[in-house]
Amino acid sequence: MSDETGRDSTIQRRDLLKIGGAAVAGMAIGAVAPTGAQEKDKPAAAPRPAATMPVRNLGRTGFKVGIFSLGGQASVEKADNATVAVPIVERAIDLGINYIDTSARYGGEEKRWSERYIGEVMKRRRKEVFLASKTHDRTRDGSLKHLEKSLELLNTDHLDLWQIHNLSKMEEVEKIFAKDGAMEALVAAREKKLVRFLGVTGHADPDVLVEAIRRFPFDTVLLAVNAADRHHLPFAEKLLPLAVEKEMGIIGMKIPARGRLLSSWTPPPEGDRYGSKVPGTITMKEAMRYVLSLPVSTVIVGCDTIAQLEENVTLAREFTPLSAVQMAALEERAQPVHRQSLFFRRWEA
Numbered sequence: 001m002s003d004e005t006g007r008d009s010t011i012q013r014r015d016l017l018k019i020g021g022a023a024v025a026g027m028a029i030g031a032v033a034p035t036g037a038q039e040k041d042k043p044a045a046a047p048r049p050a051a052t053m054p055v056r057n058l059g060r061t062g063f064k065v066g067i068f069s070l071g072g073q074a075s076v077e078k079a080d081n082a083t084v085a086v087p088i089v090e091r092a093i094d095l096g097i098n099y100i101d102t103s104a105r106y107g108g109e110e111k112r113w114s115e116r117y118i119g120e121v122m123k124r125r126r127k128e129v130f131l132a133s134k135t136h137d138r139t140r141d142g143s144l145k146h147l148e149k150s151l152e153l154l155n156t157d158h159l160d161l162w163q164i165h166n167l168s169k170m171e172e173v174e175k176i177f178a179k180d181g182a183m184e185a186l187v188a189a190r191e192k193k194l195v196r197f198l199g200v201t202g203h204a205d206p207d208v209l210v211e212a213i214r215r216f217p218f219d220t221v222l223l224a225v226n227a228a229d230r231h232h233l234p235f236a237e238k239l240l241p242l243a244v245e246k247e248m249g250i251i252g253m254k255i256p257a258r259g260r261l262l263s264s265w266t267p268p269p270e271g272d273r274y275g276s277k278v279p280g281t282i283t284m285k286e287a288m289r290y291v292l293s294l295p296v297s298t299v300i301v302g303c304d305t306i307a308q309l310e311e312n313v314t315l316a317r318e319f320t321p322l323s324a325v326q327m328a329a330l331e332e333r334a335q336p337v338h339r340q341s342l343f344f345r346r347w348e349a
Contacts, residue, residue, distance in 0.1 A: 059249030068316035072102030074302030
């Protein structure tokens, strides 16, 4: 990034903190044109995965995304872990991964380790990836402050995708769409070209995300789905078809449920904080094949080691879709451990 570009982006970030309701005055948020229509704003060369990585459309954004992408958690959000985290990010891009997801919350709200580590690599390789981050603040001003810091830590003058992080309750939907809510920040940031596309994410309740998507033409949805999905508040039942209908980029997460769905997982003797006391029932290959057989654009997984990253990329390169019978069989195998495999869902009324 040139000095001139850096100065311009700094000015824009400062301007954002002063943006009031005037930025969206007279604009019904639900009537905003889809951002995917902004063809003129595309970079000269969209990031492309290696030829051996299968690709899919990221909804209407115009990007071809590799079916396996890097999540900014696991080792990439651990404190003082640069010697492990930065090489993982580097190796991911070397392997053809062209989508990286992080958040203002990953690695703690003060240090934001995930954005720091990824930013170290973005100093040199920003043009090679579609870069996504998130705001967990539900207000306009708080979200704009998150964005300002995200751009600084990630060493970039723009995000390809900025997302509302983890909508869990209907009250949160009301808050982000209210006056001075976070949606004002997303629209304003897009107008200032600090972000290119807008998304929403969630783990807990499909109806919450359905409501958000009905109110605003988000470009993407990041949703938690795995082989245990149908056993409790299934995201694949209503949310996934709606996202397909609206031609959204669909990013899957919680594929192995942080290991709890996998037969290779060894729970602590006393159980973990979610009450998980037994190993899972399927392999990582089966977990990946299940979700990639759904109409998703890509899946994101946080990795602890380069070896784990390379294994996941190999699984993506070798992917073949499952039949309906095979999908149903995996769902049945996941049933005995569905509670621990859906620990992120809403379990109380």
